[in-house]
Amino acid sequence: MTSPVLLWLHRELRLGDNRALLAAVASGQPVLPIFVLDDETPGAWRPGEASRWWLHHSLAALAADLARLGAPLLLRRGRIADILPSLVRETGASAIHAGQPVEPWARRVAAELPRLAGVPLVLHRTVTLFDPEALRSGAGTPYAVFTPFSKACLARGPAAPPLPAPAHILAPERVPPSDPLEAWGLLPGQPDWAGGLRGTWTPGEAGARQRLAGFLDHTMEAYATARDRPDMDGTSRLSPHLHFGEISADQLWHAARAAGDGPGQIAFIREILWREFSAHLLWHHPTLPETPLRPNFARMPWQTAPRALRAWQRGRTGLPIVDAGMRQLWQTGWMHNRVRMIVASLLVKHLMLPWQQGEAWFWDTLVDADLANNAASWQWVAGCGADAAPFFRIFNPVLQGRKFDPDGSYVRRFVPELARLPDRWIHEPWAAPADVLEAARLRPGITYPAPIVDLAAGRARALAAFASLSAT
Ligand SMILES: Cc1cc2nc3c(=O)[nH]c(=O)nc-3n(C[C@H](O)[C@H](O)[C@H](O)COP(=O)(O)OP(=O)(O)OC[C@H]3O[C@@H](n4cnc5c(N)ncnc54)[C@H](O)[C@@H]3O)c2cc1C
Structure with missing residues (x-):
């Protein structure tokens, strides 16, 4: 029996333009995708209530999308640093593929995984447009100011062309048991406060693509001016899709470029670069969420x-x-x-x-x-x-x-x-x-x-x- 590779999905809940998934498939071995709900690792930022609502629906959509390509989605709850090594032992997996996390706590976990699991962890760029280590000022230091940072990105760009989803995923013959998604209790009980969320959003990769298409058709042209007006539908509202990785920043960059180079496209890419800048700051200042930089x-x-x-x-x-x-x-x-x-x-x-x-x-x-x-x-x-x-x-x-x-x-x-x-x-x-x-x-x-x-x-x-x- 061929040993599988694990695909640890964290913030790339998509099939399209997912370098970690493609590398796992390219290994030629069976692929076992897993998502771990980790509320336990010390220092982990436990997802908030609204994020948990989104996560539930995003995972349900991803499981259905993966099933269409032939693969299951394994769900486990607990410390990533316990779950993944024990799954490696259980399945005889020979490697773990994953997206490079940017959160300090997840980076610490990733750094420990090869030792704990006893197999290589292969990290791929899935969250940001550029490798966070690759962007340095002329003095070799991390950027502290947005304008030179964005100029460096634009000079380096365009971001890599998005990659298509694999046509098929070879699943392992024996798939370990998964938690039922419902058992995680990610959705609100009573009172059910999520009515407004249900009416506003369609979590999942298909929802992200639909949101992008609507933005390109109706909003992008006026984006440069309308984006500041809360009374208008003037922005993309792609932020939750981007956060969960249901669409990649590379995909957005290329979609914007393909739509032309008017003020709307330029302004939109600039906002995507603000996201990149925030990730850059967090990467180089891991205490950013708690401690003032000044x-x-x-x-x-x-x-x-x-x-x-x-x-x-x-x-x-x-x-x-x-x-x-x-x-x-x-x-x-x-x-x-x-x-x-x-x-x-x-x-x-x-x-x-x-x-x-x-x-x-x-x-x-x-x-x-x-x-x-x-x-x-x-x-x-x-x-x-x-x-x-x-x-x-x-x-x-x-x-x-x-x-x-x-x-x-x-x-x-x-x-x-x-x-x-x-x-x-x-x-x-x-x-x-x-x-x-x-x-x-x-x-x-x-x-x-x-x-x-x-x-x-x-x-x-x-x-x-x-x-x-x-x-x-
Ligand atoms: C106090 C405060 C807290 C914020 N918290 C978050 C947060 O938790 N998550 C989050 O995604 N954004 C946050 N933002 C940034 C911004 O408000 C949202 O990204 C944006 O409103 C999302 O709407 P949109 O997708 O329609 O944006 P669009 O205008 O369509 O922009 C496209 C994408 O660019 C990125 N982007 C846009 N503006 C910013 C920005 N100022 N900083 C970083 N990235 C940006 C987002 O990923 C966004 O989806 C915060 C801003 C403020 C002032």
Whole structure:
């Protein structure tokens, strides 16, 4: 009996453009694909609740896709460093093929695997466009600033052409037992909060391809300008598909290039490179999710304010664009990028709550929760990241709302209690005259919260705290 090779799938839940899968098939040996749900490895970022919902459906789709090519998908739960070596012993596998992980905890596991399993672990580039070690500045150091990083990527590019899925996968004669997916309890029980997610998303490779096709047909052309407007369907919404690897960054790069070289395509590739930059930062700064890259931020006089945090999480801050964003997140598991920046700025600056608290809430509620993108973006907004927005740039949610949701339709959609307010007051209901409030049947502080922070005072406090950092 020919010994099989294991295919450890982690963040490449796809058949197309999957170098690890193709290498396993090319070995000529039977291939045993496995996904391990690891909530136990110390330091592992256990997927949040929204990610677990996505993962369930993505694995179901992948299992069906693999079955069509002749292979089973083995599911096991526990520490990867225990499961894979014991599976190697159980099956007599001669090697493990896998995508190169970028999360620090998964990299540590990967580094130990050959010794623990006693067989080679062959890592393939599946998550990023470029090998993270290959990108270095002229001085030989990792990049700390986005623009030179993106120029280096563009000079190196184009990314490798996407590879087709194999036509067939040879399965082992004897397949060890798999956990039933349902037994993992990844879906919510009661209350079932996932209705909005089901109505919004189609996890899986086919869903990703469909989303990309819709984006190329309808959205790409206007992307360069519409991408900043939460009231429009102006972005790709591919982020959860990309996070789980249902589509590869190489595939997106080539699809964008094939669609032309207009401003939409250029802007889209630039965003894909922000993703690449976040992965680069995480690769070279493994403490990125926990520790500010600028060490003086550890002395920031953060507040402890559980009620304010809760109001922010639930979309009850009394600031319409912030509440709309937080409710969009709660209902759909996703939030528009512009609004992510606005809500994050409010949390970290006006409320002076630690960015890690916002990062943790996003981690739990986003379907696209991604260790690199989430950590790098929170550090960017907080001003403590590598190439960050300066701390003193503090978004005013009223002005941001007026600029990017000019007729308030985004706010009306997610904050229906404000729906009857005229455009003039939709982003500033507390300032509306009494007759306007009455006509809109709005009672500030009763039917909709009064703002939890005075924007001018909050801004002044944040600037004073920042000045104290520079002075110490
Ligand atoms: C505070 C904060 C937290 C964030 N957390 C996450 C996260 O956990 N996961 C995540 O994928 N993105 C995160 N982002 C980045 C960005 O908001 C999302 O990637 C984007 O909104 C996803 O929507 P889209 O797919 O329609 O984006 P598009 O505009 O269509 O962009 C295409 C792809 O480019 C990548 N991308 C776009 N913008 C960024 C960016 N600023 N940084 C890194 N990659 C980017 C994403 O993979 C995205 O799918 C965060 C941003 C902020 C400000």
